[in-house]
Amino acid sequence: MKKIFVLAAMVLGVSAAYAGDSEPLKAITKSKTYAEAETLLNSTLDQLASPQEKAKAYNKLYELSIKDFETVSAVIAENQKAAVMKTDQKAYDTASYYNSAYNAVKAAVECDKYDGQPDAKGKVKIAYRNDEVRLQKLMQARLELVNAGQWIDGKNDESGLLKYWGMFLNSRNTSLFEKLPKEPFLGQVAFYAGAYAERAGQFEQADKYFDIAMQDPEWAEKAQNAKFEVAGKNLKTQADTLRYIGQLKELYTQKNSEVAFSVLCKLYSSSNMTKDLNALVEDMLKKNPKNFLALAYHTQAVADSVARQEENQNWDAAIEAYRALLEASDGSQAFVYAGLGQCLCKKAGLVQDRKAQKALFQEALPHLERAKELDPDNANNWGYFLYVCYGSVYSYNDDRAVELKNRFGF
Numbered sequence: 001m002k003k004i005f006v007l008a009a010m011v012l013g014v015s016a017a018y019a020g021d022s023e024p025l026k027a028i029t030k031s032k033t034y035a036e037a038e039t040l041l042n043s044t045l046d047q048l049a050s051p052q053e054k055a056k057a058y059n060k061l062y063e064l065s066i067k068d069f070e071t072v073s074a075v076i077a078e079n080q081k082a083a084v085m086k087t088d089q090k091a092y093d094t095a096s097y098y099n100s101a102y103n104a105v106k107a108a109v110e111c112d113k114y115d116g117q118p119d120a121k122g123k124v125k126i127a128y129r130n131d132e133v134r135l136q137k138l139m140q141a142r143l144e145l146v147n148a149g150q151w152i153d154g155k156n157d158e159s160g161l162l163k164y165w166g167m168f169l170n171s172r173n174t175s176l177f178e179k180l181p182k183e184p185f186l187g188q189v190a191f192y193a194g195a196y197a198e199r200a201g202q203f204e205q206a207d208k209y210f211d212i213a214m215q216d217p218e219w220a221e222k223a224q225n226a227k228f229e230v231a232g233k234n235l236k237t238q239a240d241t242l243r244y245i246g247q248l249k250e251l252y253t254q255k256n257s258e259v260a261f262s263v264l265c266k267l268y269s270s271s272n273m274t275k276d277l278n279a280l281v282e283d284m285l286k287k288n289p290k291n292f293l294a295l296a297y298h299t300q301a302v303a304d305s306v307a308r309q310e311e312n313q314n315w316d317a318a319i320e321a322y323r324a325l326l327e328a329s330d331g332s333q334a335f336v337y338a339g340l341g342q343c344l345c346k347k348a349g350l351v352q353d354r355k356a357q358k359a360l361f362q363e364a365l366p367h368l369e370r371a372k373e374l375d376p377d378n379a380n381n382w383g384y385f386l387y388v389c390y391g392s393v394y395s396y397n398d399d400r401a402v403e404l405k406n407r408f409g410f
Helices: 002-019 023-029 034-047 051-085 094-115 132-153 158-170 186-199 203-213 220-233 238-255 258-270 274-287 292-308 316-328 334-348 354-374 383-393 399-408
Strands: none
Touching: 023 034, 023 051, 034 051, 034 094, 051 094, 051 132, 094 132, 094 158, 132 158, 132 186, 158 186, 158 203, 186 203, 186 220, 203 220, 220 238, 220 258, 238 258, 258 274, 258 292, 274 292, 292 316, 292 334, 316 334, 334 354, 334 383, 354 383, 383 399
């Protein structure tokens, strides 16, 4: 009789265990494929009775996807041996392989989120996180996400790259992976993921990835500079702008950051904050008289000042500024040559002596030709002035002058 009672208790215990699983969970756990289980889970998630049921459901997705991943992993391992032995290799679906790695990590992270929540009695009983064998499999799948990103980037699919690298990076700080040693290439992946996210207009994600990259000393400075550039593209209110300017000022003052200086110049210029711009440029030129960007803003300010004078325009100051800018340049900036040529031509237009005037046009000519060579599509910067130079130095019947006249209608 005692044995019967014990057996009855065991049966009741088993029945109670199964009774605890809701019908939606039973359907999910009976699924044979990842796609089937995912469809069921997505449609019945709210019907699952507890966090523990949701954890169990997501673990089923993990099991199905890691099975697919391991199947192809075995084929890859066999192919590596076959390559050495120079025997036939088996074909496999690369996209499916990487997707199964992605699905395994995604499902495991979701499983862990619910696995760490208290049950109906308020107790937390971790069922999956501490399984070392499971964790080793997940680590392998997660590392494959880096290769997946590189593979799909080779197909010019930037959204796919962000999918794979995003999962690799976003999963890093979850309770499932946070205690593991950091990968030596984490900062590099984070930096380039941030760059791709910025290009895609995903500024919040880009900022997040740059934060991860900043934890790597090798990538910290580049990531910080990129982070400031992203912040400048995501300003929504005047308060955001003022706070951003304050951060840039601090970075420029403390570290003499070239990026902070550049962004501040753009902000001041676009906001017509002329006094702030001039003060910033003057400060940079005191620190580094050869700083090209500072010289460029200074030169433009001098040229604009001369142009605003209604009488007695003194183009010598602008010419001198452009010569200093040209000396500091690497010879590839068309606007420097165009600006210098324009200023020489404008000075020539004010000179009464024909010989001196021709000499100025002759001096301007090679600069304008160089501007045309470097930036042939931007004729507004060199077209008319080059036409005047050809006409004044040679003749307006010169073939070069005639060609420009016919082309632009001078």
